[in-house]
Amino acid sequence: MNKLISFSALASALLLASAVVNAQTIQTEKSVLSIEKVAEGLEHPWGLAFLPDGRMLVTERAGKLRLVNTDGSLSAPLQGLPDIVVNGQGGVLDVVLHPDFASNKQFYFSFNQPGENGSSTAVALATLSDTAISDLKIVFSANPKFESRHHFGGRLVIQDNNYLFITLGDRGQRRDDAQTLDNHHGKVIRLHLDGSVPTDNPYVKDAAVLDDIWSYGHRNIQGAALHPATGELWTHEHGPQGGDEINVTRATLNYGWPMITYGEEYGGGTIGQTKKAGLEQPMHYWVPSIAPSGMSFYLSDAIPGWKDSLLVGSLKFGQLVRLELNGEKVSHEERIMIGQRIRDVRQGPDGAVYLLTDQINGQILRLKAAN
Template sequence: MNRPTRMRTTLASFLIALLIGVVSGTLVQTQINLLALQNLGVVIDLQTRIASSFHDLGNFSPVYAVLFGGSFVASQAVALLFTRFTAAIWRTFWCTFGAALGLWLTFKVVDMFAPMPVLIASTRTVGGMLSMLAAAAVSGLVFAKLSKPGKAVGMPALALLLGVGLALPQGDAIAQGSKPYKIETVVEGLESPWSMAFLPDGRALITEKPGRLRLLGTDGKLQAKPLSGVPQVFYSGQAGLFDVLPATDFAQSQQIFLSYACGNRSANHTCVSSATLGANGLESVKEIFRSQMAKSGSAHFGGRLVWLPDNTLVITLGDGYSYREEAQNLSNHLGKIVRINADGSVPKNNPFVGKPGAKPEIYSYGHRNVQGLAYDAATKQLISHEHGPRGGDEVNVITPGINYGWPKATYGIDYSGAQISPYNEYEGTQQPAIYWVPSIAPSGITVYNGDMFPQWKGSLLVGALKAKQVSRVVLKGNKAAEVDVLFKEVGERIRDIRTGPDGAIYLLTDNADGRVLRVSAQ
């Protein structure tokens, strides 16, 4: 075989093996993800399995082609180099082993830099990782066999490969109407502020994710030094100091409650502590809740706090990202909303008290990462919102004991484009009041009850990180509709939103140089 013919054969062999690797890897990860759902009791019939596979071939495979393609080019080039210095019988070994090793290294490098713990969900377990690597190894084997000297590969196969195209989604534009408000900066220079809470005397407390609690005076000036006595915080990625909530009797007790990530990267929790606000810092700090089980990584902690009228404390939690199936497991707190008394004890009327194997603190379950929580005194509804992955952000009206679906049912897909569940709805789970596709990344929510903007009274105002906006949502019963998009002109990630005692709306921007903004009537 002459040199040009050999080069064409090698190229065609490589492209065929690459296609096999992308398709087989895509199908393998689909089946692994469906198996995880089946282990939760989700029924996956053949038609649904086939539809999920085709979905991922169209949506996950382009992402996977980039990852696997890069690793396959490098691994097979190295394998062919090794073949030159070893016996010809080692060619198949080097190509096969190299394809698997190259993909494993690629996964590790990508996961180091991706914002989520793992980009490809099927690699969360040892079995899933080995299955993906086995699919890659098959591609290496195919390449070794097809590109073996003396083999001829038909050019029609090469033409078929080059004919594959990708379609890119188009974004939607949001029009802005007239603005019956003005926006002013109250405070700037905050490091990743996460939450804000007003005290009865007009002061406000602000948390900064690295673990600092700041005091804002009635004059609008930030106290120079952070308050001392804040519990030790695990600060990494999404982990840090989260919400601050004054006690219902704060004027008498001076008691506040803090939520935060505690532990370390390999074993961490969402914790809540109570403390007394002294002249210069926190006193009598006491941990009253620590989520179980311990998880690794630094993603999906939840962390919002709110009081119910009976003076019980509601805490939102996340699923830990890599542990999403645990949101359906009542033996731990991951992916749950919990309810405790102010001293950390469990209310006797919690829905799972006395249920064997269930954590008694659980109030609702099947959540992903709940970062918005509010109680509407007018309608007597507890309202939350949670992050979806790519799409599927939700607002939910919380009813004790109800399953809100994650990950059995979701309107979102994984960041890789892979399908998480073939179902938007599933028997035994509650549908959201409203959901967003594409994702707005909601964070912070307030039921506007001020007098400054009477046209918005009773509306939910939902902050958004990715969309850099506030959505005004009108809720009727368990159904909601987005009626306005507000404050796009700020152009910053909105981490928290509060109704101030003066009737103004206060926004926290999520930046290394974060701000407190006051929205008032024109």
């Protein structure tokens, strides 16, 4: 599991933030919550990381990284970013702190990297200062580069302070690539934190398979989190028209896209089957699609009745979806109307739930138990 950093200062700062406006209350099945606007003015924010000093580091799909101060004000866009293709669903995507961030100020971010034949998802490691990033190193670049506005994946998860998981999409028009192992489309990647390939990766001894591949048969993964008890990677991915999925994402397993899906072509028409021997069934799926984005296990007692729930954002319906679990099965689902497209979902060090809204004037919202 990830190394724990002392967040006492951060928790206090978040609780006392003075930028909160327009507080409302929401009646949920377990608790009455307040929803507050912590910050605004972000252009399609995509990923969020909490810094130990009380600030937040936020990506904007429009090609920017910003710091959000404890009063909700925004820094100027940080300088020093690499060349980025902002096109369709591509731009600057997720962000996660290095386990030793408190001492080295390093963090990872995913982005759409230009290349000779198009672009692809890449991941950079960089050092953070108040105005810029520096010492940038590209630790991963997906191949092949391809001209497409769609399905970049891009979620980042660090496991055991040693491994970096990177989720990737099928790039839309290259859906069949998700079933072949000589490319990165529709895959989950596992690397060491320096970008090197772990010697215990499942395919390192197979010359026909890329060494960094962990799992395959994915469409477009935009939510990923580690299970708090098992430490395993859980992901969710967009289906086509219907068929959004949650999966426990294990080494060498084939999650079926596009051979199996509970969705259909846009406008109608079957895609493959719903089940096939040797292909993994989803742990949970949605028909119709909710367009899931962002995912987090809720581990605090701060919101009564929510501990151990799995939280998923919905772009399509403007909801936060709360899932109660019985092992690897969903025993209950609650839909909480937020009214804006939810791009990311994070539990804060103060026990509140923080949401990024996907819009031109994007916001950071905070959900907490009403007083």
